[in-house]
Amino acid sequence: MKTVSVRELRNTMPHLRETLEQEQExxxxxxxxxxxxxxxxxxxxxxxxxxxxxxxxxxxxxxMERPLEDLIREERDRR
Known part of the structure; x- marks a missing residue:
């Protein structure tokens, strides 16, 4: 991993892609x-x-063999 300062980064911005390809980070x-x-x-x-x-x-x-509303009604009646 290469360390660069903010000033160096500004100067290398045109070549940032190439630098990242070489350094990866x-x-x-x-x-x-x-x-x-x-x-x-x-x-x-x-x-x-x-x-x-x-x-x-x-x-x-x-x-389903039985309609859904029948199953819901049965569940509600159990409560």
Whole structure:
């Protein structure tokens, strides 16, 4: 990890990308105290993963033998 001062960073801003490619990480110091770490950004994935179709999932679910309102009514009557 390379340590650079704020002044050095201002002077190297045009070459910051090349410096990060070489060093992989920079430690920014001001008055001898660490202020920040500068890291290269991870490249974004090319595509989002394709999720399965929700219709296929719903069709794969077993059908209820009794209507839902009957089950809810029974649960409420038990209370």
């Amino acid at each position: 920079l430690l920014l110091v001001s008055n001898g105290e660490p202020v920040a770490r500068i890291l290269p950004v991870e490249p974004a994935p090319a595509r989002r993963p394709q999720l399965p179709d929700i219709r296929a999932f719903r069709e794969a679910q077993p059908r």
